[in-house]
Amino acid sequence: MNGDKESIFQKMWKREGLRAEIRAINALAIKQWKVEFSYPLSVLWFIVMPFLWFIPMLIAGNAVVGGSESAALGELVGTTDWLSYIAIGTAFTGLAMSMFWGTGMSFRREQSVGTLETLMTTPMKRSTIVWGSMMHNLQHGGLGVILQLVAAVLFFGVTINAWGILPALAIVALSILALQGIVFALTCIVLLAKQGWMIIEFISSALMLVAPMAYPIAILHPMLQYVSVASPLTWTVESFRGFLMYGFAAPGIMTAIVALLILDVIYVVVGILMFRYTERYVRRKGALSQF
């Protein structure tokens, strides 16, 4: 019996490499699903939330346009189909929010339930906790994107280019890297400020504001347009919508993909470095479990 325990212990400490971390990421994602299924209403809400948020936008849009075609939007982006433009653009909202909030607050959540220190003493990399939470939120938010798009097609007559579905998924995969960089930065804020929800609310709302989800960035103030260009959400939404509306014929798609790739590298590298430094700093200060 004692020998068995020792072997498990030794096995635990011998674990290393990418496969071990991926297993840990998967286990963390499954654990979070199990926790969430204890609150079924919460699961349902986070899936239907983006769709419910879309309805007031739809009513507001209909009030100003008064029909299915917007000449003003046509002049700005080349399409008068405002409903498809907004429905596909805002579909990404749920995934982004899920990433910002769910993953950004992962450390705080573990801290609140008293499992953070236990997790930190396991022989997995610290960043794996964040990647595990990201994996869960990707699945959760991704489900919301699919549901919103299906509902938009079924109930509002939005048309989606079938050839664009796979490339749009590839864009989501690309965007995850850059978003993860932002999430690492948000985790740093939570680790330092503890009650960082207000800062997360502020940053995520600001990123949503400058993202071309329901309007093109040309409508923004020139200063905000610069911020928008530096945000990975902008290029993600543009290319995601471009593929789903026009397939491979989407205008400006190559520029968007290249910009997204560049931002992926910048955001992930900066995010990981920030996280490493902050995590070490917080542990050195002994402030990991402080509220």
Next chain:
Amino acid sequence: MTIADTIIEETPHAGSLYLDSFKPRLMDWTAARVFAAKNLKIAMRYPANFLIWGVLPLLWLAPYVLMMTALGGPGTSTSFTELSGFNDFVKFAIIGWFVYQYVDASIWSVGNNFRYEQFSGTLEPLFVTPVPRISILTGAALSDSIQTSISAIVLLISASFLFGVSYALTAIAPIIVLLLMMILALYGFGFMVAGMILVFKDPSVLTQFVDTALFTVSPVNYPLQALPTQARYVAYLVPSTIAIIVIRELAITGVFELGQFLSSATGLGITILFFWLVGIASFKYAERWTKNRGSMGGF
């Protein structure tokens, strides 16, 4: 004589003196005032919150304004003017958001008040005090109205400045009267939400759902005429609907009509009565339900 002996000797006397003079009341205004002062003291410890809650809704309002501008052209659209009777949808939306801040507060702050006490570990001590629960909620609502007013004014000024709109101040007195009546009606609504949260515990989902549903049917960004017919009837069940419509008209046109004011004040009076009765009744029912199941402190 030891300190312990002194306490033992004095406690029964002190306790009985207080309990002898205690009479159960429907509303204890002293308790409400003390509770409001306590909440305000906590709020004053975080002065940046007033500013943040004034600026943050700007980030939620701006996407609507920008989307409407992108779809309808800058500032105005024929369709919107035909529907609402107003030609500037930016002006229309900003005042709607200003009034809606109070609805948000009644759901998030008053409704969740006991949940926050539960998180702070003070819910059960609070519930064993010989004070009507409604007084505690009224106290929370009073302090919250002050905080919301500051944040809502910050929002109105900053949004007006950013989007370059202005409002008429000629009918400011009736606006204030109607706003106060709406706030009073929202207190009753907040009691109802507080009862629901006592029962269902997990407030994030319920609160967000109630908030999103109310926001959708409220004439904040669009007029009631933009809603499907059935949804318009539901909209009138929201305590703020009449106030948003009339306050908006007074603030944009600056024209005061006594007949319109009296009819809306009567409507709001009925709303106050309805929501206070329903709010208190549903809260009391929820409290009894929770106590019977022994789940008051449960998460």
